[in-house]
Amino acid sequence: MNNKRHQVSTNKRWVIKVGSSLVTKNGRGLNMDAIANLASQLAALVDSGKEVILVSSGAIAEGMNRLGWQQRPHAVYELQAAAAVGQMGLIQAYESCLQQHNLHSAQVLLTHDDLQNRKRYLNARTTLRKLLELKVIPVVNENDTVSTDEIKFGDNDTLAALVSNLVEANTLIILTDQQGVYDAPPGQDTDNIIIDEISAADPLLDKVAGPSSGELGRGGMLTKVSAARIAARAGAATIIASGKVKNILLRIAANESHGSLLYPDAEPLAARKQWIANQLYTRGELCLDDGACQVICKAGKSLLPIGVKEVKGEFDRGEVVSCKDSSGHEIARGLVNYSAKEARQLQGAASGEIEKILGYADEPELIHRDNLVIL
Numbered sequence: 001m002n003n004k005r006h007q008v009s010t011n012k013r014w015v016i017k018v019g020s021s022l023v024t025k026n027g028r029g030l031n032m033d034a035i036a037n038l039a040s041q042l043a044a045l046v047d048s049g050k051e052v053i054l055v056s057s058g059a060i061a062e063g064m065n066r067l068g069w070q071q072r073p074h075a076v077y078e079l080q081a082a083a084a085v086g087q088m089g090l091i092q093a094y095e096s097c098l099q100q101h102n103l104h105s106a107q108v109l110l111t112h113d114d115l116q117n118r119k120r121y122l123n124a125r126t127t128l129r130k131l132l133e134l135k136v137i138p139v140v141n142e143n144d145t146v147s148t149d150e151i152k153f154g155d156n157d158t159l160a161a162l163v164s165n166l167v168e169a170n171t172l173i174i175l176t177d178q179q180g181v182y183d184a185p186p187g188q189d190t191d192n193i194i195i196d197e198i199s200a201a202d203p204l205l206d207k208v209a210g211p212s213s214g215e216l217g218r219g220g221m222l223t224k225v226s227a228a229r230i231a232a233r234a235g236a237a238t239i240i241a242s243g244k245v246k247n248i249l250l251r252i253a254a255n256e257s258h259g260s261l262l263y264p265d266a267e268p269l270a271a272r273k274q275w276i277a278n279q280l281y282t283r284g285e286l287c288l289d290d291g292a293c294q295v296i297c298k299a300g301k302s303l304l305p306i307g308v309k310e311v312k313g314e315f316d317r318g319e320v321v322s323c324k325d326s327s328g329h330e331i332a333r334g335l336v337n338y339s340a341k342e343a344r345q346l347q348g349a350a351s352g353e354i355e356k357i358l359g360y361a362d363e364p365e366l367i368h369r370d371n372l373v374i375l
Helices: 003-010 032-047 058-067 076-099 112-115 120-135 157-164 204-210 221-232 248-251 269-277 289-296 340-348 351-358
Strands: 013-018 051-056 107-112 139-140 171-178 197-199 238-242 260-263 284-287 308-313 318-326 330-335 372-374
Touching: 003 058, 003 248, 003 260, 003 284, 013 032, 013 076, 013 157, 032 248, 051 076, 051 120, 051 157, 051 221, 058 076, 076 139, 107 112, 107 120, 112 120, 112 221, 120 139, 120 157, 120 248, 139 157, 157 171, 157 221, 157 330, 171 221, 171 248, 221 260, 238 248, 238 308, 269 330, 269 372, 284 289, 289 372, 340 351
Parallel strands: 013 051, 013 171, 051 139, 107 139, 171 238, 197 260, 284 318
Antiparallel strands: 238 260, 284 308, 318 330, 330 372
């Protein structure tokens, strides 16, 4: 028996993401038969004792259909209008189909701001957990009507991974129109085979995952791999599989081998560090010297001002900043103890000089190790 597959099949809390191609008629409105089938599978999972959260695409496609638009618009305000109209149809479809199985759905719309603000993050987690306790199926989507390019998740794959971390799900299932992750980039080899299982951190995935080729969704296989890595930070395994396989969710729950399993191979981060690591946008950058990189990455120490060569951007105390090495690669991120203005004054200085430079000393570290995440 494959122990990793078996563990996934028996895990209790699942986050399931479905792409636009699976719930729409080629982008021309919702596919009610597909949604009804999905609802039937979700009901069976709940009956078996699982807790499930659904992250569903399809709102913009449904909105376009309701508005009679033939081409997906490019203007942000038009996309937001289509999403607003389409959300009504999408949640109505899920609710009516789930009611056939004596289940209720709950619409949960999130923005990146909701997950960046620690208080709102905890509130969202509490609400979702309560819904699961009530055996209600949350249907989650990005709040497109108020999101801007600066605060977008970018795609529902990323959103699903962040939700899985938010509720500490054991398993993330990403259903797509592909069979899984192939062992070579799309179009390069007609004899490509599906990778059965692989560590989410394996560099091979960066070489074989390609971008999206369709117009319906914003994500491709690369975003799905990235999502699996986000989920892995919390210790969750990800299965990327075809949603066109009959009863795919029930087959996975029955321990059948479908799609690609991307498993975590490191200890999960503590909840607070997950929140820090999952910030999609940082407020600034700290460029570190080689000694500081070694100390924080190898020795697990705090970041001191003396190891900082340059400070970029504008940020306040307590905001998330990115730490980069001399090559510009992000190696860590954390909650900074000083503002950008203060950090510029302190860069390269010993901790004992902080009070002399600033006239006061809040903390001896720029970022304490408890608030520092190595990436």
